[in-house]
Amino acid sequence: MKFDPNSNALPMRSELPAISGAPAGAAWFWGSDDELGRLNLLTKERIEEAVKLIKTGTIINLKSVHDQMTTAHQETNTSILQSWRTDYPDPPSFGRKGFEHTIQPVSESAYDDLYNMNTQSGSQWDGFRHVGLRSNNNIIFYNGLTKDAIPNAKYGGMQAWAEHGIAGRGILIDYWGYTGKSYDPITTHRISLEDIHACAKSQGLQFQYGDLLFIRSGFVDHYNRLSETERKHLGMLKKSEHAFVGVEQTEEMLDFLHNNYFSAVVGDAPAFEAWPRSGINLHEYLLPLWGLPIGEMWDLDKLAEMCRSRKQYTFFISSAPANVPGGIGSHPNAIAIF
Template identity: 40%
Template sequence: MSSTTQVPDQLPWDPNSTRFPSRKELPKIPGAPEGAAWVWGKDDWLGRLNLLTPARVKAAAQEIKSGEMFRLDLPLHIPETPAFGREPFQHNIKEIVDGIVFDDTYTLNTQSGTQWDGFRHFAHIESKTFYNNAKSTDITSTPTCNSIHHWANHGIASRAILLDYYTHYTETHSTPYDPYTTHAVTLADLTACARAQGIDLRPESQGGDIKPGDILLVRTGFVVRYHQLTPQQRADVAARSHENLTWAGLAQEEPLLDWLHDCYFAAVAGDSPTFEAWPPSQENGYIHQQILALWGMPLGEMWDLEALSKRCREVGRWVFFLTSAPANALGGVGSHANATAIL
């Protein structure tokens, strides 16, 4: 891939470029909120997935060394009691022919477990605008606008990087934090974690290890803590009001927002129910609106990173190939991840 630099106001952007504008260099787009990166075309519903060009996917496949596969979805029934009042997974078996043929049916809230948040999920709050200038009326009346099926048809496959922040914190502090509390992970925290793993978190254009189109995974310990709790404790936590729910996750700080943007990740995901620290800080608000509505970056939550992080630590490798197959649901808001890491 030849080296090319994307000019900020030369729209639409070329996803084959190797260097992209920083957050501070984003062009001013008429009618868009400040900081919007609606740069891939008028009717674009892929956002940062445009970075997953054939050349990048082919290069990412070179990260497959041992061929070991790790499924990154929790079982569909976990959590048994989803947070935020969401419906639990329901599974029914239907007998079609007595003793011979069976079917089954699922009832699933795509936000109840391991998930992708799609671009229909969260708007820029002040302007009530979804990715690429979509409004709530577009979401309810136009099934193709920002639908998850665009991701399914394009496909998600890329080089991925895992930051095992939970283990790093535990190894460097006398007392571990509780992932079920508001523990904000700063850019400085992630940088220290990455350094311990032998990773330079700067973008490749600045001499670091992050390439455009990479997928970022962050382990904050939610899944391991979930399995430590009793079923009643899990239910009690999930039943708390929205105002009283607390989770560990990424901090709502400007340095981290700059870094998340400027690395040009194709997508980001974590193991907590919210990815960002919850509740968000009142000063900077929700990272969700930046990632989804302004940048068009797929956001994953409640991914199961336990077996993967254990194996990465054993072999000393934190970079691998990742593939995900979102549901091909016309008008879909989100999807279970159907994600696999291949070392």
């Protein structure tokens, strides 16, 4: 059985047929050799429809607070979903190695960059080789890739996303703005399904198959306001001591994330789901079972400003992951265009 990516009537989570040899609840229905998962939903037809969201306006660069409209760029209104500063968080959460940048002279008049980095330490895509699920005495990744194959096999790596490209309709749930920044994002604040629906209703949003779902929870905004001492303290916490805002881990949330057939989900916090977890591990469903990409620690603040000013929470989004064969994750390299 193979799903039609252009269909708008795909099976609910409770209706998924069993797949021989696959873990229960697997949605590996895009082909036996598929490496794209829910990115298959980004069809030409959906991309063409998403392009209609692009209108005339000003240009906003998320790196800068005071960008001005320029005559050369009046044709498009581009909000750059800038990967957060490459060296943030500093130090990274969960004991990961921080970003290192070295400038190397190659001649008397030329220089090169050298990067030493963990793709999971800052703004990132979680690829399908990032998290697996225990099944039948093995660790299984998306579409049947096994733990033993991860070190050497290239199948299921970031090169597949890079070659396909990521572009479509983005939708922003500005939960941080909706709540009036009324909580501490570095505590375990669980964003409920009811919260998401209430925020979406207030913004006039309706979900469509293939949407890239963005949830702004306020972590980046909060982190940028911390002192250097506070950032260092946060980064030095043990894994068991970390606490972050994120979506709740419930069966209802699983149904929502599955049944709306989002092509990807993106947040601005370290784990997308609330930390520490409460029972369910959303990553084990989204990545290995459904092939649903997860973006984490994206800087969504300027995007939220643009959406609020335009009263429009939909936009055209594109992302160019690093073309690394067998890659586990990547910086997003993304832009949103209004």
